[in-house]
Amino acid sequence: MLKKRMLLIASLAFGLFASQASAAAMQVSVDGKSVSFNTNPIVQENVTMVQFAPIFRSLGISFSWNQQKQQITATKKGTQMILTLGSRTAYVNGTAVRMQRAPVSVNGNIFVPLRFVSEATGAKVDVSGSRISIASSRASVTPENQTPVAGGSSSGNGSSQSALSPSEDALTDYLYHYYDTLYTPDSGYEVDYAVVQEDDGSYSVTILLDNYEASGNLYAESKADPDILFDFTGEFALDLADTFGLDEVYVFVTLAMPLNGEPVDLPEEDLVELEDGSWMLMQTLFGGSYDFIEHYSEFHAFLDGGKTELLTAGEW
Known part of the structure; x- marks a missing residue:
């Protein structure tokens, strides 16, 4: 899966x-x-x-x-x-x-x-x-x-602004329109997005970093202070909840780097072959969730072997 x-x-x-x-x-x-x-x-x-x-x-x-x-x-x-x-x-x-x-x-x-x-x-x-x-x-x-902005500011209360379930494209376009650069207190990162609506109707937003330097810097910042992940993702998550009436948003931070030619000496589990025969290195660094009903959020680090480690969690 x-x-x-x-x-x-x-x-x-x-x-x-x-x-x-x-x-x-x-x-x-x-x-x-x-x-x-x-x-x-x-x-x-x-x-x-x-x-x-x-x-x-x-x-x-x-x-x-x-x-x-x-x-x-x-x-x-x-x-x-x-x-x-x-x-x-x-x-x-x-x-x-x-x-x-x-x-x-x-x-x-x-x-x-x-x-x-x-x-x-x-x-x-x-x-x-x-x-x-x-x-x-x-x-x-x-x-x-x-x-x-609905209500003049992002309240993150999960109240619906629309009776219709938004499409993946609608959320993706919104993120590109307003959040193509995400920030920590010390750095700014130009990002791309992939939005997937899960079978239960919830949405997963994957933040894509296209180079080792950006992913390495963010990883180092987040391991030193895990709450930086809330700074990095919180504004757009709250905004999506207010604008599209979402009750929950899952967030992933992933290195997604296109490769030139055949991959060499890279972990097989991190490689994805695309339909055109090219390859992409995919490494998920962090995963988290925002629950706008319970007002609870948490983030995990992805470790070798598919294991995860809870980094930070809190209520607001």
Whole structure:
């Protein structure tokens, strides 16, 4: 059964690893005036990210940066935004709103999603090829194409937001949209996902790491302080529960690394042959669960021989 599950996850994982594109030739203008950036905009999964200070000044937005909280507070004509580095939850006039991408730091510069910050202050964004034109004359509105967080925040009470059972694709798309990078207190990890709905209707979310360095760092962090696994997975697990009305979520952290050619000197039990004849190394590092009815969660480490070791558990 476990082998069958790993085969399914391997087939879902193959070819999914994300890439980041540069937008060096992109031109951004506000009310007909070109915006000058010290560092060119970047595109991450079709979301244009720009340095926050130049675009805020061009839009007439007052702002401040809190180094300790890693947080931007911005205001314009009665609209206040709070954005936090690494978090896709922004607050617009106190209402929690999910952005398409989290603010990121690139070479010391903070980048924010262009469409979100523009539309949050009532601007209209028009994209034509590599040209982005912003008209800032509209009245303030809630940003378009953003997903409000149910109840304004993640409560993790397991209450259903939808009477329909969500599909595996719906959960997968949501995770890629909002949680393509997961964080521990000291590190950030770009991840991929494989979501499987089990026979009992519960969902397993497998977090896929595609290289030894990332998996080794996370393993070392988690063995030193197992509660880091709650930091790493807790936000998206609670979010899935609130958004899709889930009572329980199983979480696995797995190294899923495509191999070049025939595998040599690797444990047979960790190898999966795909339909196209290629191979993937699959090693599950940790497994855990979140029970939103009992408000209980736990994580185990996977050991040699299929054994597991309880690392951490707790109620909330």
